[in-house]
Amino acid sequence: MKRIWKAACAVSCTILLLVCTNALSQSQGQNMPKDKEFRIERSMPREASICIECHKAEHPGIFADWAASRHANANITCYDCHKADETDPDVDKEHFKYYDEYTRKYGDKDFYKVPISGVVTPKDCSRCHPDEAKQYSVSKHANTMEIIWKIDPWLNDGMNSDLERASGCYYCHGTVLKMKDGQLDPDTWPNVGVGRINLDGSKGSCTSCHTRHRFSLMEARKPEACGQCHLGPDHPQIEIYMESKHGDIYTAFGDEYNWTAAPGTWSAGVDFRGPTCASCHMSGTGKVLTSHDVTERLAWELQAPLTVRPQDFKPFPAKTNWKNERAKMKEVCKQCHGKTWVDGHFDKQDRVIEEYNEVYYKPAKKMLDDLYNKNLLDNTRFFDEHLEVEFYELWHHEGRRARMGAAMMAPDYAWWHGFYECKNRYNQYMEEARKLIEKNEKAYKYPDFPNATGDTTRPEVIFGKTPE
Ligand code: HEC
Ligand code: HEC
Ligand code: HEC
Ligand code: HEC
Ligand code: HEC
Ligand code: HEC
Ligand code: HEC
Ligand code: HEC
Incomplete structure (x- = not known):
């Protein structure tokens, strides 16, 4: 959306809104009346006040959230975020119709009609929050669509369906927004994944952590905000x-x-006696400044098959030096712990990573390569042979759990869900692999792999046109 203030509409008017907001009555004690009269008496442009007036009836939930936000307090209106230019690709072409009904009812002039968009992007927020938007734009969160298309076999081999992606992968990672018949394409909308590619070219969605229309710091500081995506068998950070x-x-x-x-x-x-995800990974502490780039403070790529330093992660090398980032993370710990405690923790963490790399990952990878070289496994597609799945789960599930469990102080994940499972998987994997080699027998290939129908063309907005 473009930011244009129509000079013609600069006429300010005072509005008085009498509203019942549950959000406000909650903070009023038990014996207060449930419905509280709430007044907003401030000057705001007419075209902005009209949004509120109509929408408080249309969507009382949205209105109540906005009214309780810091934005409402600072006189930031619906129009500040939703304004668009008529030529913007994401402009809502239907929205003018609602004004027509309104003017029919009140016989008012329609000079305050303005184009709006339902999509509010980091670019829109950047008008008032340039630092957060800039940090976010270089993060792995914002760039995850590029990363996953560079490395992921589900996508590149087309091993799942477009619908499985839309209801799974893209919910967390984000999607490439598209328009269809003047409306947002339901295959891509709604979506508030961290790396959403917006129609204005910006990446990400700030609502991933700050849900509209409260845009609350409290919510983003709580671990549950991160846990909606950082959970499950392959990255159980909230469980950890x-x-x-x-x-x-x-x-x-x-x-x-x-x-x-x-x-x-x-x-x-x-303000708190134990850290949350945000305290360790984002919030400012001591000399370390708040950052919306979650790769800061990391000394490893723990989610990668072979653990490497962030600057050596080929699909998206970080522009950081791991030693500085480790120092920043330690600075966080040192608000509450002594040096010996903190050094002791990281010493163990780093040795766990080394052991995982050397004892589990490298020999298993070597075996996989041998099987491909001997033609006992077929490397045209991933996941359609049992050993490929076993190898994947070794690094992607228990191998990650062991590393993440050790990094974030969860012994059950480091051992029972981690290394213990790594051992089981490793032994069975090696046994099956050796049998194939001994008998010189090709691995069984699943002939009817379900739903291996997904589009394998990389998104044009990121990678450009694929050569024919
Ligand atoms: C006269 C009533 C009215 C006015 C004035 C009005 N809207 Fe709406 N708006 C609606 C209705 C009705 C909908 C559709 C509701 C639905 O889809 O459930 C809507 C939808 C929207 C949407 C969702 C669009 C989408 O694509 O999902 C946004 C965002 C929005 N309005 C913002 C605004 C803003 C900003 C203003 C002021 C510049 C405004 N509205 C003025 C009635 C109004
Ligand atoms: C600080 C920016 C901001 C302000 C102020 C704001 N919105 Fe929004 N609004 C958003 C964001 C972000 C979304 C989610 C869309 C997205 O993910 O791009 C959204 C979504 C919406 C939607 C679609 C929601 C749905 O679930 O269908 C409507 C309707 C809407 N806003 C109306 C309003 C109204 C009315 C106001 C004023 C009372 C308002 N907005 C104020 C940022 C804002
Ligand atoms: C027109 C300017 C403007 C736009 C656009 C805007 N904001 Fe804000 N935002 C503010 C101001 C001003 C404050 C500070 C209010 C205060 O300190 O009382 C604020 C505060 C915040 C806060 C802190 C809230 C708190 O509890 O202290 C968050 C989070 C936030 N905005 C997120 C966003 C996001 C996300 C977007 C885009 C969807 C956005 N803002 C768009 C002006 C804006
Ligand atoms: C529940 C949310 C969620 C779903 C669903 C999801 N992911 Fe992820 N994905 C994540 C998170 C969170 C990470 C970060 C893991 C970490 O750093 O520990 C991640 C990491 C990844 C990575 C590694 C990125 C890197 O930097 O190496 C790839 C590739 C990936 N996901 C692809 C996919 C694909 C493809 C799908 C669907 C088949 C999918 N994901 C489904 C949340 C999700
Ligand atoms: C991964 C989750 C996450 C996402 C995504 C996110 N934020 Fe935040 N944001 C936070 C956390 C956590 C804080 C609280 C930092 C603190 O403790 O002061 C915060 C704080 C803020 C603040 C308060 C000022 C500050 O920097 O501390 C603003 C403004 C803000 N965010 C805007 C944005 C904007 C704009 C975007 C999109 C470009 C965005 N946020 C995306 C988690 C997120
Ligand atoms: C909407 C889903 C979502 C939410 C919410 C979310 N993340 Fe993520 N996060 C992801 C995905 C997806 C990735 C993987 C990006 C990649 O590497 O491609 C990721 C990656 C990360 C990474 C790894 C970065 C790296 O360089 O390897 C960290 C750290 C992280 N997130 C922390 C957080 C924190 C802290 C919060 C909450 C304040 C949070 N995330 C909220 C989806 C999410
Ligand atoms: C006590 C501080 C602390 C807390 C709390 C914490 N983490 Fe971590 N996190 C770490 C450390 C330390 C590492 C490993 C850093 C390194 O050496 O690279 C890490 C690693 C990660 C990674 C792996 C990034 C990669 O390399 O792939 C993700 C993702 C992550 N944390 C997300 C979260 C989420 C989400 C939460 C909350 C549910 C959380 N963290 C809570 C300290 C913390
Ligand atoms: C806001 C304060 C705070 C911060 C920041 C913090 N911790 Fe802690 N941590 C605590 C408290 C309190 C305990 C409980 C100590 C006890 O057992 O009495 C604790 C416990 C621990 C434990 C013991 C776990 C166990 O189960 O025995 C380790 C290890 C640890 N922290 C490491 C770290 C590391 C590493 C960091 C930084 C990445 C960090 N902490 C950041 C407050 C903090």
Whole structure:
């Protein structure tokens, strides 16, 4: 969307809204009347006040959220975020019709009709939050569509369906937004995945963590905001966190934390006594500044098959130096722990990573390559032979759990869901592989692999046109 203020509409008017907001009555104690009269008396452009007036009846839920937000408090209106230019690709062509009904009812002039878009992108937020938007734009969150299309066999070999992707992968990772018959294409919308590619060319969706229309810091600081995507067999960070002492302290004392401290002032010890995901990975602490780039503070690529330093991760090399980032992470810990404790933790973490790489990953990978070289496994597509799935789960499931469990203080994930399972998988994988080699027998290939129908063309907006 473009930011244009129509000078003709600069006439300010005072509006008075009498509203019943549950959100507000909640904060009023038990004996207060449930419905609270809420007044907004401020000057705002007419075309902006009209959005609120109509939408508080259309969508009381949206209105209540906005009214309780810092934005409403600072006089930031619907129109500030949703304004569009008539030529924008994501402009809502239907929306003018609603004004027509309104003017029919009130016989008012329609000079305040303005084009709007339902999509609000990091570019729109960047008008007022340029630093957050800039940090976000270089993060792996914002760039994940490029990353997954560079490396993922589900996508590149077309091993799942487009619908499986839309209801699964793209919900978390984001999608490439498209228009269809003047409306957002339902195959791509709604979507608030971290790396959504917007029609204005910007990447990501700030609502992944700050749900509209509260845009709350409290929500983003709580681990559940991250846990909606960071969970499950392959990246169980929320489970790991809840198992750790830090998560335990959050469960016990979380309701005493000062979640609403002003941006950049949320301090260990003062506002909270145990860190959350945000405290360790994003929020400013000590000399370390808040960052919307979650690759900062990382010294490893723990999710990769072979653990490497972030700057050596080929599909998306970080522009960081792992030693500086490790120092930043330690600075976070040192708000609450002594040096010996912190060094001891990272010493073990780094040795776990080394062992995983050398003892489990490298020999298993070598075996896989041998089987391909001997033509006992077929390397045209991944996942259609049992050993390929076994190899995948070794690094992608238990191998990640072992590394992440050790990094984030969860012994059950490091061992029982981690290395213990790695051992089982490894032994069975090696046994099956050796049998094929001994008998010189080709592996069984699943002939009817279900739903291997997904489009394998890489998104043009990221990679350009695929050569014929
Ligand atoms: C006269 C009533 C009215 C006015 C004035 C109005 N809207 Fe709407 N708006 C609607 C209705 C009705 C819908 C459709 C509701 C639905 O789809 O459930 C809608 C839909 C929307 C949507 C969702 C679009 C989508 O693609 O999902 C947004 C965003 C929106 N309006 C923002 C605004 C903004 C910003 C303004 C002021 C510049 C505004 N509206 C003014 C009635 C109005
Ligand atoms: C700070 C920016 C901001 C403000 C202010 C704002 N919105 Fe939104 N709105 C968003 C975002 C972000 C989304 C989610 C769309 C997306 O993911 O791109 C959204 C979505 C919507 C939708 C579609 C939601 C759905 O579930 O269908 C409507 C309707 C809407 N806004 C109306 C309003 C109205 C009315 C106001 C004023 C009372 C308002 N917005 C104020 C940012 C904003
Ligand atoms: C027109 C300017 C403007 C736009 C556009 C805007 N914001 Fe804001 N935002 C503000 C202002 C001003 C504040 C600070 C309010 C205060 O400190 O009281 C704020 C505060 C915030 C906060 C902190 C809230 C808190 O609890 O302290 C978040 C998070 C936020 N905005 C997110 C967003 C996102 C995400 C978008 C885009 C969807 C967006 N904003 C678009 C002006 C804007
Ligand atoms: C529940 C949300 C969710 C779903 C569903 C999901 N992912 Fe992910 N994915 C994540 C998260 C979170 C990570 C980051 C893991 C980490 O760093 O520990 C990730 C990591 C990845 C990576 C590694 C990125 C890198 O930098 O190496 C790839 C590739 C990937 N996902 C592809 C997919 C594909 C393809 C699908 C669907 C078949 C999918 N994901 C489904 C959340 C999800
Ligand atoms: C991965 C989750 C996540 C996403 C996505 C995200 N934020 Fe935030 N944001 C946070 C957290 C956590 C904080 C709280 C930092 C703190 O403790 O002060 C925050 C704080 C903020 C603040 C308060 C000022 C500050 O920097 O601390 C603003 C403004 C803000 N975010 C805007 C945005 C905008 C704009 C986007 C999209 C470009 C965005 N956020 C995307 C998690 C996120
Ligand atoms: C909407 C889904 C979603 C939410 C919410 C989310 N993430 Fe992520 N996160 C992802 C995906 C997907 C990736 C993988 C990106 C890639 O590497 O391609 C990822 C990657 C990461 C990484 C790894 C970065 C790297 O360089 O390897 C960190 C750290 C991270 N997220 C932290 C957080 C934190 C902290 C929060 C909450 C404040 C959060 N995320 C919220 C989806 C999400
Ligand atoms: C006590 C601090 C702390 C807390 C709390 C914490 N983490 Fe971590 N996290 C770490 C450390 C340390 C690492 C490993 C950093 C390194 O050496 O690269 C890590 C690694 C990660 C990674 C792996 C990135 C990669 O390399 O692929 C992700 C993703 C992640 N954390 C997300 C989360 C999420 C989501 C939460 C909350 C549910 C969370 N973290 C809570 C400290 C923390
Ligand atoms: C806001 C304060 C705070 C921060 C920041 C913090 N911790 Fe902790 N941590 C604690 C508290 C409190 C405990 C509980 C100690 C106890 O057992 O009494 C704890 C426990 C631990 C434990 C013991 C786990 C167990 O189950 O025995 C380890 C290891 C640890 N932290 C490492 C770290 C590392 C590494 C970082 C930085 C990446 C970090 N912590 C950041 C407060 C913090």
